[in-house]
Amino acid sequence: MKTETDKLCINTIRTLSMDAVQQANSGHPGTPMALAPLVYTLYSRHLNFNPRNPLWMNRDRFVLSCGHASMLLYSILHLSGYDITLDDIKNFRQIESICAGHPEYGLAPGVETTTGPLGQGAGASVGMAIAQKYLSARYNKKECELFNYRVFALLSDGDMMEGISSEAASFAGHLGLDNLIWLYDENHISIEGNTKITFSENAGERFMSYNWSVLRIADANNVDEISEVIQHAISNKGKPTLVILESHIAYGAPTKQDTASAHGSPLGEEEIKGAKRFYGWDENKKFYVPYEVSEYTDYAISKGKVCEEKWNNKFEIYKTKYPELAEEVMMILNGKLPDENKINFPAFSDYTKKISGRKANNIVLNEVAKVVPWMIGGSADLAPSTLTHIEGENDFEKNQYSGRNMHYGIRENAMAAISNGISVSGLKAIAGTFFIFTDYAKPSIRISAIMKQPVIYVMTHDSIGLGEDGTTHQPVEQLAAFRAMPDIEVIRPADANEVSVMWKYIYNIKDKPVMMVLSRQDMPVIDRNKYASAEGALKGGYIIADLNGNPDVILLSTGSEVSLCIEAYEELIAKGINPRVVSLPCWSLFESQPKEYRESILPSSVKKRIAVEAASSFGWSKFVDSDFGKFITLETFGASGKYQDLYKFYGITVENIINSAKDLMEK
Numbered sequence: 001m002k003t004e005t006d007k008l009c010i011n012t013i014r015t016l017s018m019d020a021v022q023q024a025n026s027g028h029p030g031t032p033m034a035l036a037p038l039v040y041t042l043y044s045r046h047l048n049f050n051p052r053n054p055l056w057m058n059r060d061r062f063v064l065s066c067g068h069a070s071m072l073l074y075s076i077l078h079l080s081g082y083d084i085t086l087d088d089i090k091n092f093r094q095i096e097s098i099c100a101g102h103p104e105y106g107l108a109p110g111v112e113t114t115t116g117p118l119g120q121g122a123g124a125s126v127g128m129a130i131a132q133k134y135l136s137a138r139y140n141k142k143e144c145e146l147f148n149y150r151v152f153a154l155l156s157d158g159d160m161m162e163g164i165s166s167e168a169a170s171f172a173g174h175l176g177l178d179n180l181i182w183l184y185d186e187n188h189i190s191i192e193g194n195t196k197i198t199f200s201e202n203a204g205e206r207f208m209s210y211n212w213s214v215l216r217i218a219d220a221n222n223v224d225e226i227s228e229v230i231q232h233a234i235s236n237k238g239k240p241t242l243v244i245l246e247s248h249i250a251y252g253a254p255t256k257q258d259t260a261s262a263h264g265s266p267l268g269e270e271e272i273k274g275a276k277r278f279y280g281w282d283e284n285k286k287f288y289v290p291y292e293v294s295e296y297t298d299y300a301i302s303k304g305k306v307c308e309e310k311w312n313n314k315f316e317i318y319k320t321k322y323p324e325l326a327e328e329v330m331m332i333l334n335g336k337l338p339d340e341n342k343i344n345f346p347a348f349s350d351y352t353k354k355i356s357g358r359k360a361n362n363i364v365l366n367e368v369a370k371v372v373p374w375m376i377g378g379s380a381d382l383a384p385s386t387l388t389h390i391e392g393e394n395d396f397e398k399n400q401y402s403g404r405n406m407h408y409g410i411r412e413n414a415m416a417a418i419s420n421g422i423s424v425s426g427l428k429a430i431a432g433t434f435f436i437f438t439d440y441a442k443p444s445i446r447i448s449a450i451m452k453q454p455v456i457y458v459m460t461h462d463s464i465g466l467g468e469d470g471t472t473h474q475p476v477e478q479l480a481a482f483r484a485m486p487d488i489e490v491i492r493p494a495d496a497n498e499v500s501v502m503w504k505y506i507y508n509i510k511d512k513p514v515m516m517v518l519s520r521q522d523m524p525v526i527d528r529n530k531y532a533s534a535e536g537a538l539k540g541g542y543i544i545a546d547l548n549g550n551p552d553v554i555l556l557s558t559g560s561e562v563s564l565c566i567e568a569y570e571e572l573i574a575k576g577i578n579p580r581v582v583s584l585p586c587w588s589l590f591e592s593q594p595k596e597y598r599e600s601i602l603p604s605s606v607k608k609r610i611a612v613e614a615a616s617s618f619g620w621s622k623f624v625d626s627d628f629g630k631f632i633t634l635e636t637f638g639a640s641g642k643y644q645d646l647y648k649f650y651g652i653t654v655e656n657i658i659n660s661a662k663d664l665m666e667k
Contacts, residue, residue, distance in 0.1 A: 010036045011279040017071035019286045020092040022266045030249035030262030031069035039076045041226045050304030051081035054109040065121025066156035067102035077110040081301040105451040119162035125153035126168045127421020129180040133401035167414030172240045173211035176398040180240040181233045187249045207242045217245035252278035332426040348496040351527040357518030358460040360496035362387035364503045377430025378406030386432035386460045416444030423453040432458035435475045448513040449487040457515040463614035465521045470640030480618040491586045492517040494562035495526045497534035524563045540589025551580035557612040568657035608664040630660045
């Protein structure tokens with residue numbers, strides 16, 4: 001490319017960003033103005049991508065972790081030939097615009113993951129790098145290398161301060177992910193002012209302690225220096241690389257360069273005119289893209305087409321030599337899974353035994369993993385407790401990237417963010433920890449839901465049933481919190497057969513994460529010869545026990561407490577009361593059923609209802625009217641003790657269910 005064209009492209013990125021933020025009267029203009037040379041150099045000289053097919057499998061990934069600088073990304077994507085028009089940019093931050101305030105996965109082409117909460121992009125980029133290592137280990141052949149893409153992420157001072165980036169960087173260094181390059185914009189500015197008021201560490205030394213290579217760019221406007229350092233980073237082997245550059249936020253702005261006022265607010269018309277004069281731009285033109293810039297756009301489109309064509313030709317040869325592996329690759333590309341009928345979903349028929357939710361889940365998960373070799377994942381240092389281990393498979397470790405068992409260490413937030421990166425790369429991601437530690441993982445789980453990624457979260461030790469670890473480890477409000485979250489399926493199975501049946505549902509979910517909330521303690525395997533088949537769980541809620549279809553009172557429950565309701569059911573019948581037991585393992589799935597079905601399970605005429613769950617009552621009011629029903633739930637934190645004693649202490653007992661039903665009948 002010509003030097004003059006380079007300069008025009010860089011200044012086009014800057015001016016488009018300023019104009020879009022000003023027109024929206026909202027946004028962050030300073031970082032796009034500062035880093036236009038960096039992203040332009042990256043896209044024009046180093047990234048392999050095809051703007052006409054943004055999802056080409058072997059493309060390099062670029063993640064804007066500092067999502068507030070979104071106009072930087074939209075501008076370079078527009079110039080690089082992606083389907084982001086000038087009108088889209090003019091509608092920046094407006095309702096229904098693909099150019100949202102922060103980059104959103106699936107909305108604008110070329111956006112690899114949703115970012116905004118600082119550090120989320122950093123975590124996801126590690127997941128993308130892990131996915132590439134796994135794909136290359138499983139599918140690459142010496143004579144046919146299908147997957148050799150690299151992952152770049154752009155981080156701000158804010159990203160570096162967030163704890164999740166430390167978690168993710170530590171893990172990436174441990175794994176030696178030399179396909180990962182983080183570009184750190186050390187501009188020393190955050191919303192409150194110069195970062196000297198909050199941030200005085202030596203980031204380079206920190207990352208070297210994480211087993212990263214560290215490089216520096218002295219001049220953020222020197223395209224040749226930027227290119228040379230990036231190429232050096234690409235050539236590094238055995239470690240991920242951090243590239244640090246010190247930029248000037250709002251570079252070229254007459255009075256706002258290097259100030260916090262350029263971080264999160266429009267510059268103002270006069271300041272923009274001054275900056276445009278500094279760039280040698282026509283100060284009266286808005287959203288101006290010089291004709292000469294099309295030279296780069298044409299080049300990017302042509303280069304991308306050639307890159308993908310070469311890969312496609314290679315893949316055609318691969319299909320001939322390795323048809324079974326090629327079929328797997330195509331399924332990953334198309335977001336498909338093997339036929340469900342290939343999975344041996346177990347049936348648990350020994351009703352004399354008890355089995356915990358976590359153990360039952362491990363049995364089913366391993367049956368699924370046999371059929372889906374691109375299912376990988378693990379736990380935050382809790383695999384012996386969460387039972388997320390895939391049997392017969394190696395660990396994913398440095399220089400052993402074919403392993404399917406991830407050992408995330410005690411890094412819950414990063415684990416979930418990394419799982420998002422694995423998922424958007426086409427692999428099936430599993431992540432597990434104790435349910436209480438969703439308090440650490442929740443920000444990343446929320447991004448899973450926003451992106452509609454089918455990450456499977458295995459959350460065990462689901463209630464006071466975990467026992468002696470006590471108050472700090474016993475989840476009380478977590479079920480209510482995740483049930484309130486849109487676009488996630490929260491499932492709390494009543495026994496081993498419900499676990500197995502719900503996996504049939506989970507297996508086919510493609511557009512949302514799933515959270516399996518599982519017991520530590522053993523639960524009875526419900527006698528399905530006497531009570532309803534667990535297949536009813538596929539509708540989210542079903543009648544598990546009913547004497548004659550005309551109940552006096554309905555007992556609603558989930559998880560281990562369903563068995564308590566069944567015990568109470570038998571005793572209530574003996575006392576002349578006609579109860580119905582309803583298992584509600586997945587509220588959102590139940591609520592998606594036709595009104596007629598829901599009415600058949602919970603007839604509006606039967607107002608005497610009792611909700612039984614070892615968690616907060618919050619949310620149960622949608623099924624139980626407090627004026628007519630009762631809640632046998634937890635309205636306080638738990639305590640330390642044997643789980644049997646805790647259930648008795650808090651009144652979550654068969655006796656209390658019976659007495660509550662009798663009280664309702666007397667009313």
